[in-house]
Amino acid sequence: LHNTQIPLKGIVHAAGIAEYQVLQDINLNTLESTLRPKVAGGWLLHQLSLGMNLDFFVCFSSIASVWGSRGQAHYAAGNHFLDTLAHYRQALGVPALSINWGPWAGGGMASEETQTLLKRMGLEPWQAEEGIAVLAQLLGTNIVQATAAKVDWNIFKAVYEVKGQRSLLKQIGTQQQEQGEVQPALRPQFLEQLDALPANKRQSFLIAHLQSQVAEVLGLEPSHLADVQQGFLELGMDSLMAVDLKNRLEVSLGQSLSSTLVFNYPNIEVLANHLATYILSLELSTQQELQKDPKELSQASVELEQFSEDELASLLDAELAALVN
Numbered sequence: 001l002h003n004t005q006i007p008l009k010g011i012v013h014a015a016g017i018a019e020y021q022v023l024q025d026i027n028l029n030t031l032e033s034t035l036r037p038k039v040a041g042g043w044l045l046h047q048l049s050l051g052m053n054l055d056f057f058v059c060f061s062s063i064a065s066v067w068g069s070r071g072q073a074h075y076a077a078g079n080h081f082l083d084t085l086a087h088y089r090q091a092l093g094v095p096a097l098s099i100n101w102g103p104w105a106g107g108g109m110a111s112e113e114t115q116t117l118l119k120r121m122g123l124e125p126w127q128a129e130e131g132i133a134v135l136a137q138l139l140g141t142n143i144v145q146a147t148a149a150k151v152d153w154n155i156f157k158a159v160y161e162v163k164g165q166r167s168l169l170k171q172i173g174t175q176q177q178e179q180g181e182v183q184p185a186l187r188p189q190f191l192e193q194l195d196a197l198p199a200n201k202r203q204s205f206l207i208a209h210l211q212s213q214v215a216e217v218l219g220l221e222p223s224h225l226a227d228v229q230q231g232f233l234e235l236g237m238d239s240l241m242a243v244d245l246k247n248r249l250e251v252s253l254g255q256s257l258s259s260t261l262v263f264n265y266p267n268i269e270v271l272a273n274h275l276a277t278y279i280l281s282l283e284l285s286t287q288q289e290l291q292k293d294p295k296e297l298s299q300a301s302v303e304l305e306q307f308s309e310d311e312l313a314s315l316l317d318a319e320l321a322a323l324v325n
């Protein structure tokens, strides 16, 4: 860093290794090799350049350290170190900028396969010239850390909130419809067919429909889904597939559905029960009365726990009296 007539005026830290491995499979070697360029590399550049009068010190960090990325916990941690280093440098009064980049096209560490997957999640890659323009823009500001990604929030938010709301995304509005009835031009064919069936055939028709939709989403034959109690997660369903399933069901049922539907009702049986009872209000034959929604049951039992035995007895009396009348 010292051995030149021309003073060094800026540093761009762009070294890194991206390997995909789920957390439980990351061994010490993989962890070290992923952290080394980011942590050791970033820290060395920081220390060795501290006495220099730099104009800029830029760290190429990643969106992985902002909202996480499956199979990249180690990479996310390394990038998070760079983000923290930038804030630390700012506290020392020296130049610092960490950019949490979304994917770049053009043959870097985001392979074609990764880019395709990220596009499905609503993330478009930067072309090199676009990325450089963003870098130039940020260098002209006092910003210490910025996320630079091309995001379609409608898609991204649905995928990232499939298991529940994320506080990071709370303020981000999307154009998704509120839950409730959609007004399609035509009543979906599936509903027409369902209505035409006698009451005692509807549940099995709904289950067969779910089997075929789940099978398409998972790329399996419907015959693989004979066990309607087998969990979607166990069958290999990920967040993208869960959103895909929800979207398909919204079309076939003509209703917008909760973004956490598949996570809350995680197998065909409970999903069918929920849809039949609470979304479609299906009339079934008496022998076929669907079981109570398990979520509702647990909610009910929590509520019942709040009453004393005497209170419960009088509640029961009131319920019986109402039935008799």
Ligand SMILES: NC(=O)c1ccc[n+]([C@@H]2O[C@H](COP(=O)([O-])OP(=O)(O)OC[C@H]3O[C@@H](n4cnc5c(N)ncnc54)[C@H](OP(=O)(O)O)[C@@H]3O)[C@@H](O)[C@H]2O)c1
Binding pocket: 013, 014, 015, 016, 017, 036, 037, 041, 060, 061, 062, 063, 100, 101, 102, 103, 104, 105, 107, 108, 109, 110
């Ligand atoms: N490309 C993207 O979509 C993307 C998105 C977000 C963030 N980023 C970040 O942007 C930076 C550049 O990405 P890229 O796509 O240009 O990556 P890349 O093509 O894979 O290049 C990474 C570079 O880091 C060097 N490197 C790896 N380990 C090193 C070590 N221990 N010491 C010194 N150099 C080391 C590699 O050198 P060798 O070739 O000699 O191994 C390689 O030249 C990375 O820090 C990455 O984390 C990239």
